[in-house]
Amino acid sequence: MILEMKVPSPGESIKEVEIATWLVKDGDYVEKDQAIAEVDSDKATLELPAEMSGVITLKAEEGDTVAVGAVVCLIDTDAARPEGGAAPAAAKVEEAPKAETPKAAPAPAAATYATSAPSPAAKKILDEKNIQPTDIVGTGKGGRITKDDAVNAVPSMGTPTGGSRGSERTKLSMLRRKVAERLVAAKNETAMLTTFNEVNLTNVNKLRNEYKDAFKDKHGVSLGFMSFFTKAVTRALQLYPDVNSMIDGDHKISYDFCDISVAVSGPKGLMVPVVRNAELLTFRGVEAEIKRLALRARDGQITVDDMTGGTFTISNGGVFGSMLSTPIINPPQSGILGMHNIIERPIAVNGQVVIASMMYVALSYDHRIIDGRESVGFLVAVKEALENPVELLMDNNPKKALEL
Numbered sequence: 480m481i482l483e484m485k486v487p488s489p490g491e492s493i494k495e496v497e498i499a500t501w502l503v504k505d506g507d508y509v510e511k512d513q514a515i516a517e518v519d520s521d522k523a524t525l526e527l528p529a530e531m532s533g534v535i536t537l538k539a540e541e542g543d544t545v546a547v548g549a550v551v552c553l554i555d556t557d558a559a560r561p562e563g564g565a566a567p568a569a570a571k572v573e574e575a576p577k578a579e580t581p582k583a584a585p586a587p588a589a590a591t592y593a594t595s596a597p598s599p600a601a602k603k604i605l606d607e608k609n610i611q612p613t614d615i616v617g618t619g620k621g622g623r624i625t626k627d628d629a630v631n632a633v634p635s636m637g638t639p640t641g642g643s644r645g646s647e648r649t650k651l652s653m654l655r656r657k658v659a660e661r662l663v664a665a666k667n668e669t670a671m672l673t674t675f676n677e678v679n680l681t682n683v684n685k686l687r688n689e690y691k692d693a694f695k696d697k698h699g700v701s702l703g704f705m706s707f708f709t710k711a712v713t714r715a716l717q718l719y720p721d722v723n724s725m726i727d728g729d730h731k732i733s734y735d736f737c738d739i740s741v742a743v744s745g746p747k748g749l750m751v752p753v754v755r756n757a758e759l760l761t762f763r764g765v766e767a768e769i770k771r772l773a774l775r776a777r778d779g780q781i782t783v784d785d786m787t788g789g790t791f792t793i794s795n796g797g798v799f800g801s802m803l804s805t806p807i808i809n810p811p812q813s814g815i816l817g818m819h820n821i822i823e824r825p826i827a828v829n830g831q832v833v834i835a836s837m838m839y840v841a842l843s844y845d846h847r848i849i850d851g852r853e854s855v856g857f858l859v860a861v862k863e864a865l866e867n868p869v870e871l872l873m874d875n876n877p878k879k880a881l882e883l
Contacts, residue, residue: 482531482554488547489520490783496520497544497653498551505537508561509554516551519653523750523781527551534558542650597624604629658749665808670846673805676858678865680821680836683707686868686877693883698763702881704818705741706765708793710872711864712816713737713758716791719857721849722814723790731848740789740809741769743776750776751809753789763882797821803839813848816861817841 486496496518503515509529516527529535533556539545597605597612601624605612608629615632617624651659665671687702694702716723716737724733737758740751752772757765775781792809797820806817819839826835842858864871873880 480556482533482556483550484527484530484552484554486518486527486545486547486549486551489518489523489525490787493520493547493783495544495546496525498539498541499524499652501537501541503535505535507535508558509533509535517779520783523783523786524652524654524779525782526779529554531556532560544653597629598626600626601629605632608632608634610634661810662807665810669808669810671808671843672846672854673841673843674851674854674858675803675839675841676862678838678840678862679826680704680838680865683865683868684836690877690881690883694763694881697883698767700763700766700770702762703766703769705769705793705795706762707865707868707872708795708816708818708861709739709741709754709757709760709765709769710762711861711868712739712791712793714864714871715857715860717758718860719853721853722844722857724848725790725811725813726845726848727811734790736790738788738790740786740792740812741772742792742794742809743773750781750786751789751792752776752781752785753787755788761882762880791815793818797838803841805841806843808843808845813845814854814857815843816858817843 489496497520499517499519501516503509503513509515509532511529511532513529514526515529515535518525518527531554533554536553536555537551538553539549539551545551597615597617598619602612604626605615605624610629610632612624615624615628616622617628619625619628683704687704691702694700720733723737724731726732736756739754739757741754742749742751744750752775754760754765754768754772760768772781772785775785789809789812792806792812792815794806794815795818796804796806797818801819802822803819804817806815808815817840819841821836821838823834824837825832826837827833828835840858840861842854844854869875869877
């Protein structure tokens with residue numbers, strides 16, 4: 480029986496996908512549920528598993544855009560499974576061609592040698608100027624390069640040679656093209672502004688150093704910065720609900736929950752999976768969910784559902800060493816918080832200069848729906864919570880908050 484394999488629907492709003500990579504070759508024998516291709520939609524990269532075992536015939540090329548429901552390959556389910564590991568009978572081992580004995584290069588003529596041979600004095604001057612003798616026409620007897628020739632020689636100012644000047648043209652994946660489209664739309668269709676502040680993370684560092692080992696031993700996940708930032712953001716969103724709102728035409732949609740999109744880097748580019756109802760999660764819950772989503776993104780298993788929705792985004796450029804940036808809003812959301820690297824630097828505290836772990840934070844927001852008071856107030860609320868985490872995020876009981 481010949482089975483027609485069609486492109487399944489990755490999501491309700493997706494009408495077409497792109498064949499990113501075939502993981503098998505035409506004529507291969509595939510097993511049921513074996514991954515045979517990676518397909519890109521405008522939201523995620525998904526694996527396409529074989530529906531039955533048999534010999535496969537490919538009906539689309541890598542890079543082709545195909546409609547959801549279109550036939551991309553055929554599987555002959557009646558074909559016999561090949562013997563394990565045996566090479567195909569038709570395969571022949573070709574004898575390696577014998578290496579040819581290189582021919583000796585003809586000796587240069589005496590006149591040719593003389594043309595580029597400098598006198599000892601000329602050679603010293605040319606070496607100082609970093610000029611090759613072959614780049615000069617000598618005026619001496621038999622074309623010999625004289626001292627005057629070397630003195631008057633000018634180094635070539637032309638294009639340097641010897642380096643690679645190759646280039647490669649590759650088609651952007653559908654996901655990358657969609658990300659580019661959304662970023663341009665966000666810049667063009669929103670009144671985006673960015674406000675900045677700095678956060679003293681000394682107290683957060685102390686808590687992490689004190690409890691990270693016990694937290695890891697009990698919960699199996701690390702106590703990172705993302706749980707502190709997520710808790711601080713959900714608290715600030717509840718204090719300033721306009722930052723947790725969106726524009727829909729002439730209406731404002733406000734949410735009484737905090738679905739936090741977390742930007743993570745995957746093999747196919749930037750992914751933004753969503754931590755649902757983050758305001759209800761504990762520190763352990765936040766860390767476990769972010770780890771789960773990050774692993775799925777890294778392994779190419781992220782789904783459209785994982786990235787659908789989200790009322791606010793946190794982006795951590797600090798893991799790549801960024802000191803300061805202006806993050807771009809993730810439409811249709813109205814705000815995004817940019818985290819950056821942590822630098823120990825001197826600051827003034829109660830009239831004294833102390834060394835503190837400092838981070839610059841940035842809030843980009845849509846000024847059409849969020850005013851300056853809300854944007855600045857939101858970022859100050861995040862700063863306050865991170866600088867006083869025991870009182871504002873842990874209800875004065877770190878062990879209970881960390882479930883230790």
